[in-house]
Amino acid sequence: MLLYAIIFINMAFVLYTIGVWSEKIQGKLKPWHLAIFWAGLVNDTIGTLSMEAIANHETSIINYLSPQLNFHSISGTLALILMLCHALWATIVLIKKDVTMATNFHQFSLLVWVVWLVPFVTGVMSHIF
Numbered sequence: 001m002l003l004y005a006i007i008f009i010n011m012a013f014v015l016y017t018i019g020v021w022s023e024k025i026q027g028k029l030k031p032w033h034l035a036i037f038w039a040g041l042v043n044d045t046i047g048t049l050s051m052e053a054i055a056n057h058e059t060s061i062i063n064y065l066s067p068q069l070n071f072h073s074i075s076g077t078l079a080l081i082l083m084l085c086h087a088l089w090a091t092i093v094l095i096k097k098d099v100t101m102a103t104n105f106h107q108f109s110l111l112v113w114v115v116w117l118v119p120f121v122t123g124v125m126s127h128i129f
Contacts, residue, residue, distance in 0.1 A: 001054055008047030013120055016040035016083070020113040024106040029093055037087045044083060044116075048076060051123070072126060076119035079112075086112045 019036030023029055086108065093101045 001050060005047050005050035005054060008043045008050060009120070009123070010047075012040045012044035012047055015043060016113060016116060020106075020109045023109055027103065027106070029090055029102040029105040031094060034087070034090045034094055037083075037090055041080075041083045041087050044080065048080065072119055072122045075115070075122065079116040079119050082112045082115055 015036050019033050019040060022036075023033045089108065090105065093105055
């Protein structure tokens with residue numbers, strides 16, 4: 001199960017990075033960026049839930065009923081919420097076909113991507129050291 005969790009988390013990283021940076025470089029939100037954002041969110045959610053299942057399986061029932069709150073779990077939850085808001089907002093921008101919103105959207109994208117990197121990096125570092 002760990003292998004699948006790692007694959008999904010890394011796919012989320014690749015997809016989200018491609019989506020955010022290609023949108024920034026191209027200077028405008030496009031429908032294919034939206035597809036990449038949603039795919040990144042789905043992969044990240046599956047990977048996160050898999051990691052959580054592994055962590056809960058390795059701890060006692062008491063820890064399962066009252067999960068630990070730490071920097072990684074809080075930043076990871078925040079990142080998932082922001083990714084969802086990001087994908088929803090991108091969907092709205094494209095539906096409305098607002099050129100100004102579509103052009104300025106990359107500023108929010110970069111913020112969400114940077115916030116998302118925090119739990120990604122802390123997760124990797126916690127397993128290396």
